[in-house]
Structure formats: structure tokens, C-alpha cells
Amino acid sequence: MSSILVVTDAWHPQINGVVRSLERTAGELEAIGVKVAFLTPQDFTTLPCPTYPEIRLSLAHRGMVRKRIEAWGCDHLHIATEGPLGLMAASVARKDGIAFTTSYHTRFPEYVSARLPIPLSWSYGWLRRFHNSGQGCMVATRSLEDDLRARGFKNLQRWSRGVDEHLFRPCEGTALPPDLPRPIFMNVGRVAVEKNIEAFLELDLPGSKVVVGDGPQLEALKRKYSDVHFTGAKVGEDLARHYASADVFVFPSLTDTFGNVLLEALACGVPVAAYPVMGPIDVIGETGAGVLSDDLRQACLDALDIPADHCRQLALNYTWAASARQFLANAEAAHDRKRGEKAA
Template sequence: MTSILIVTDAWHPQINGVVRSLELTANQLLRMGLRVEFLTPQLFRTLPCPTYPEIRLSLTTRTRVAAIMDRFACDHLHIATEGPLGLMARSVALKQGKVFTTSYHTRFPEYLAARLPVPVSVTYRWLRRFHNAGQGCMVATGSLEKDLAARGFTHLMRWSRGVDADLFRPYEGSVLPADLPRPIFMNVGRVAVEKNIEAFLELDLPGSKVVVGGGPQLESMRRAYPDVLFTGPKTGEDLARTYASADVFVFPSLTDTFGNVLLEALACGVPVAAYPVMGPLDVIGDSGAGVLDEDLRAAALAALDIPRSYCRQMALGFSWEASSRQFLDNAIAAYGLPAEPQPQAA
């Protein structure tokens, strides 16, 4: 296999785990000597997604998407998201008999149900049809694989994640305001309803709370919690130094499938406090690099006692090179797997 086309509706200027995972995987595949192309919303006119304007929805046609796919002429097609571009690429692939894989990054049924009165069973039925049409659906963790298998998803393949341990590492000093009382409890991610951030902000904790990231709830959260420091989005070394300035990373999400931010915090030497749910159970588990508890306050306080060096060492077990080789192995294996029969209408 010499070339891979990745179709994704999640792309810049979004800052999230999907975009970072795809970029870092592509960088590693390029180092392995593969050609990697992206079909993203940047190629089309877009409109903002209702209730979530940071997400851009592509305005295009299946015919145009097919023409771009033909022009790239890649050996393997990977459809990373279930948005407009993912749907059109899937339709083209089915019509042309192309082998393709997909990936399940986001617990979309739960995200949608948090915003609209849509039963998760209905959304899972649609997602199952979308993903089962391909020759492989890549998932990040064992917990997610088990959950989706129980819901009827097939050809599930493991694609873990990594961390850039050169960028995300312990740094001397703090980039946060000097007068911020210690200890500092931090959350990094989208400021959105599905991230359950209020569960963190409502905790009675000593010291200070810091939230790093942007999203549709950022301004309303700033008004509702004036004692919390909301920094807005950060990237690169500025983000890494901000992580390293914290004493505990608090992850209140109940819907993430993995949580790249968990590895980034650990690589910076920051212990994690989270609920014992999918994502934290797979990344932290019983490693001792964090505390998982239904009582998030108790977890946050207990995490203060975890040595920072231990957190760093645990994170070093995850690399983007290993993750990308896993991705490539999945793409190669897909050619030996039959697709499930699908209705003609795609």
C-alpha cells in the first residue's frame, strides 16, 4: 500500500482530539514512506453547524466528492467521520465497489441526546448501518469495542492513540498567573455540554480551577463561574506549558471514547482525576497514574498525592508511531474482509 486518502468533516480551525489524531497519524505515515491525502471541509464552501458554529458543514455534491477521490487516486480510503463528507465518500465507495475503513471517534448518540430529544437507539441504528458498510471500523479502546460489538457493529479493529512526549513534558515554572492559589485543578477540552464540565466546576475544592479550551459554552460558563480562570484555546508549547502548570487534571466527561488530553496531561507529569467510565478506564485503569472514582471531588484530592514522575513514565508507553502502524495494519487487513450487504440506496 503506497497511498491513503482520509476523508474527515472534522478539520481546522477545530481544535479537538479527532483533528490531532488524524494529523499526527498522517505525519507518522509520511515518515513510513506513504502518501497521505486529506479530503476536508477546507476544499468546499461551508456553513456553521447549528448549536455548534465551530464545526463547519461542507456544501458540495457526491459528484464533486467522487471527482476529487478519483483525482487523488489513493490505494486505500479511510472515512474518519459520519458528517456530510463522510456520507458522500461512503456512498461513492459503495457505488464503485471500493474497499474502505471507518473510525468511531465520538459517542455521537450521547452527544446528540444531550442537545436534542433524539433517542440514542435511533442514532446508534443509523451509525451501525454507516460503519458496517465498510471493511473495518477502527476504535480506540477495548471498552468501546465491547460496547459497539454489543450494539451490532462488525469488523471492529483496534486503533489506539499516542502522545507527543517531546512537546508534552514537564516544564520548569508556571505560565499561569502567579497569584493563582494552589493547588491548581485543570481541565482541557471543548467547553461544550457533552463534556460535563459543570461537574468539575461545581466541586468544592481548595486552591483554583482552570479551564483551557474554546467551545459553544465558553462565554456562558465564564459568566456563571467568575472565580474560574478560563484561558480560551491554547496550542503547541503554550498548551503543554499550561498543562505542566497544573497540580491535577480533572476529566469529568462521561462520553469520550478515549481522551487524548489524558495522555497529554500525564506526559506533562500531571496526575488525573476522572470518573470510572470508558476512556479513563482504558487509559488510566489501575495504573496508579490517576484516581477514578464516582466521587470526582475525592478523586481530585487523592490525585494530589501521585508522584509527577510516575505519571510521565506511564504516558511514555503510548506513541504515535505505534498507533500509526496499527492504523496501517488495519487498512491492509481490510482488503481481506468482506463488507456486509447494504441496501442500494446510500
């Protein structure tokens, strides 16, 4: 397999785990001789998603998507998201008999239920039909795989994540105002309701709370929590220095399927405090690099005692090179499955 086309509705200017995962995986695949192309909203006229203006919804029809898929002529088609582009690409692939894989990045039903009174069973039913229509659905963790299998999802494949250990590392000094009282409890990510950030901001903790990121909930939270230091979005070396400035990384999300930010914080030598849910259970588990508890405040306080070098050692077990090889093996397995379907 020498070329892969990735169709994704999640793309720049978004800054999130999906975009970073796709870019890093593509970079590693290119390094081993596999060409990767992307079909994104930037290829079409778009309109902003309601409540999420940085998410662009593509105004394209199936013929336009088919034309681009045919023009690239890649060996494998991977559909990363369940948005307009992903839906049209899957429709084209099914109609034209093209083998394709999908990936399950976000617990979309829980995301929707946080905003609209839509039963989880309806959302999961729709997602199940979408992901089962391909030859493989890639998931990041065992707990997500077990959860989706119990809900009737098929052809599940493991695709873990990695971390840039050269960028995300312990460093001297601080990227934060030097007068912020210690200890510093930090959250990094999209500032949105599904991230459950208020569960962190409501905690009675010593020192300071810091939120790094942007999103639709940012201005409201800044008004409500005037004692919290909000930095806005950070990238690259600046982001890494912010991570390394923290004493504990607090991850209050109940809906993430993995949480790349967990690995980034750990690589910077920062222990994690989180709820014992999907994502933290898979990354932290019983490793001792963080504290998982339904009492998030106590988890934050207990995490202060965890050595930085222990956190970094755990993060070093996750590499983007291994993630890319896993992705490629899944794509090849999907083609084997497609050949078996045709033979039957």
C-alpha cells in the same frame, strides 16, 4: 500500500482530538513512506454548524466527492467522520466497490441526546448501518470495542492513540498567573455541554480551578463561575506549559471514547481525576497514574499524592509511531476482507 486518502468533516479551524490524531497519524505514515491526502471541508463551500460555528458543514454533492476520490487515486480510503463528507464518500465507495474503513471517535448518540430528545437506539441504529457498510471500523479502546460489538457493530479494529512526549513534558515555572492559589485543578478541551465541565466547576475544592479551551459554552460558564480562571484555547508549547502548571488534571467527561488530553496531561507529569467510564478506564485503569471514582471531588483530592514521574512513565507507553503502524495494518486487513467478499 503506498497511499491513503482520509475523508474528514472534522478539520481546521477546529482544535480537537480527532484533528490532532489524524494529523499525527498522517505524519508518522509519511515518515515510513505512505503518502496521505485529506479530503476536508476546506475543499468545498461550507456553512457553519448550528451551535458550533467553527465546525464547517460541506455543501457538496456525491459527484464532486467522487471526482476528488478518483483524482487522488489512493490505494486506501479511510472515512474518519459521519458528517456530510463522510456520508457521501461512503456512498461513493459502496456504489463503486471501493474498500474503505471508518473510525468511531465520538459517542455521537450521547452527544445528540445531550441536546435533543432523540432515543439512543435511533442514533446507534443509524451509526451501525454507516460503520458496518465498510470493511473495518477503527476504535481506540477495548471498552469501546466491547460496547459497540454488543450493539451490533462489526469488523471492529483497534486503533490506539499516542502523545508527543517531546512537546508534552514536565517543565519549570508556570504559564498561569503566579498569584493563583494552589493546588491547581485543570481541565483542557472543548468547552461544550457534552464534556460535562460543570461537574468539575461545581466541586468544592481547595486552591484554583482552571479551564483551558474554547467552545460554545465558554461565555455562559465564565458568567456563571466568576471564580474560575478561563484561559481560552492554547496550542503547541503554550498548551504544554499550561498542562505542566497544573497539580491535577480533571476529566469530567462521560462521553469521550478515549481522551487524548489524558495522555497529554500525564506526559506533563500531571495525575488525572476522572469518573470510572470509557476512556479513563482504558487509559488510567489500575495504573495508579490517576484516581477514578464516582466521587469526583475525592478523586481530585486523592490524585494530589501521585508522583509526577509515575504519570509520565504511563504516557510514554503510547507513541504515534505505534498508532500509525496499527492504522496501516487495519487498512491492509480491510482490503483482505474486501477481496474475501468479492471472492464469495
